[in-house]
Amino acid sequence: MYKVNENYLKIQGNYLFSTIAKKVNEFSAQNPDKEVIRLGIGDVTQPLAPVLIQALQDAVTEMGAAETFHGYAPDLGYEFLRDAIAKNDYQARGCQIDADEIFVSDGAKCDCGNIQEIFSTDNKVAVCDPVYPVYVDTNVMAGRTGKYNEAIQGYDGVIYMPCMAENDFVPEFPKETPDLIYLCYPNNPTGAVITKAQLQEWVDYANKNGAVILYDAAYEAYISEPDVPHSIYECEGARSCAIEFHSFSKNAGFTGVRLGYTVVPKDLKSNGVSLHDLWARRHGTKYNGAPYIVQKAGAAVYTPQGQAQIKEQIAYYMENAKMILEGLKKAGYQVYGGVNAPYIWLKTPGTMTSWEFFDELLQTANVVGTPGSGFGPHGEGYFRLTAFGTHENTKKALERITKM
Numbered sequence: 025m026y027k028v029n030e031n032y033l034k035i036q037g038n039y040l041f042s043t044i045a046k047k048v049n050e051f052s053a054q055n056p057d058k059e060v061i062r063l064g065i066g067d068v069t070q071p072l073a074p075v076l077i078q079a080l081q082d083a084v085t086e087m088g089a090a091e092t093f094h095g096y097a098p099d100l101g102y103e104f105l106r107d108a109i110a111k112n113d114y115q116a117r118g119c120q121i122d123a124d125e126i127f128v129s130d131g132a133k134c135d136c137g138n139i140q141e142i143f144s145t146d147n148k149v150a151v152c153d154p155v156y157p158v159y160v161d162t163n164v165m166a167g168r169t170g171k172y173n174e175a176i177q178g179y180d181g182v183i184y185m186p187c188m189a190e191n192d193f194v195p196e197f198p199k200e201t202p203d204l205i206y207l208c209y210p211n212n213p214t215g216a217v218i219t220k221a222q223l224q225e226w227v228d229y230a231n232k233n234g235a236v237i238l239y240d241a242a243y244e245a246y247i248s249e250p251d252v253p254h255s256i257y258e259c260e261g262a263r264s265c266a267i268e269f270h271s272f273s274k275n276a277g278f279t280g281v282r283l284g285y286t287v288v289p290k291d292l293k294s295n296g297v298s299l300h301d302l303w304a305r306r307h308g309t310k311y312n313g314a315p316y317i318v319q320k321a322g323a324a325v326y327t328p329q330g331q332a333q334i335k336e337q338i339a340y341y342m343e344n345a346k347m348i349l350e351g352l353k354k355a356g357y358q359v360y361g362g363v364n365a366p367y368i369w370l371k372t373p374g375t376m377t378s379w380e381f382f383d384e385l386l387q388t389a390n391v392v393g394t395p396g397s398g399f400g401p402h403g404e405g406y407f408r409l410t411a412f413g414t415h416e417n418t419k420k421a422l423e424r425i426t427k428m
């Protein structure tokens with residue numbers, strides 16, 4: 025009799041967003057006249073920028089002619105895109121990253137989830153608490169953790185690093201030394217950022233302890249303040265201890281188009297073994313490349329016109345963030361994030377739990393957000409709202425919340 029991968033059985037049954045969907049569906053079935061506004065899931069709502077649509081259409085036309093047709097893409101991605109990424113996202117910022125250290129993919133979720141495959145199952149994993157669940161769940165699937173432990177509301181064997189208002193949502197170094205450290209800034213779900221000096225401390229810590237930082241920069245485009253690093257490679261020594269993930273989902277609205285990239289510097293070595301080579305091997309074996317059409321649209325993001333149009337879109341969402349932040353502050357809520365990130369992290373009133381606040385918000389204001397406890401035990405007592413709605417819906421939701 026065949027056996028399943030029993031690690032999958034350790035994963036907590038109810039995934040956060042399916043529980044939310046179930047509650048919202050039940051509410052809507054019972055209250056068909058009520059208009060529910062969703063500020064829960066971090067999906068964009070604005071259409072693709074015109075320059076990106078043009079690039080997609082041009083590429084589609086190319087695919088229709090024998091002379092310009094494209095089949096399988098190169099393993100690491102097309103050079104035209106990797107060059108544009110290296111120049112614009114790194115070299116223009118003074119970071120030493122070359123095009124051949126960039127691996128183009130169909131998004132950051134896959135890369136964040138798959139990267140653990142190139143590491144031994146013995147490695148100790150450290151994550152922030154609260155956390156984007158993909159980092160933890162993929163390590164559970166790989167057998168890098170023990171069982172789910174109700175007492176700690178987490179998995180045995182994982183090092184959880186609390187991120188709370190008290191430490192500005194940036195973790196302290198853990199007591200136990202990890203091998204793999206997941207960091208995400210600007211952060212989902214807290215909307216917090218890390219300063220360059222703080223990130224430098226983490227880079228120094230990783231280099232000193234022989235650890236790797238898996239740095240998720242999916243929300244980098246939302247940074248508006250100086251002294252907030254756009255890339256971990258702005259820190260000295262990061263080339264020998266950090267892998268970085270990027271997404272085109274939130275900066276260019278590619279959640280349904282799918283494109284991302286991962287940087288694995290050639291200096292990253294474990295006992296002389298190059299992580300770049302291992303990831304190249306993994307990428308080439310299990311992945312056949314993001315579509316040509318999509319990579320052309322990705323390259324259009326880096327044209328002057330593309331940059332102007334996506335900046336406008338980011339500004340649109342950040343206007344929502346400002347509206348939520350200021351409105352909630354005025355209504356007496358304690359709020360965080362929303363300045364360099366499209367997420368607002370609010371403290372639930374009084375002793376209300378995250379799920380109690382979710383229910384109250386749904387029933388009274390007909391607004392959907394995400395309970396902080398769904399991201400980890402230190403998310404309890406917090407709640408996430410996203411700035412990805414339309415202006416109209418965001419304004420309406422805010423009016424309803426402040427009336428509560």
Ligand code: PLP
Nearest residue numbers: 131132133156212242271273284
């Ligand atoms: N990383 C973080 C922190 C995210 O919040 C998300 C999506 O919400 C992703 C990665 C996934 O990005 P992509 O759409 O490129 O897979």
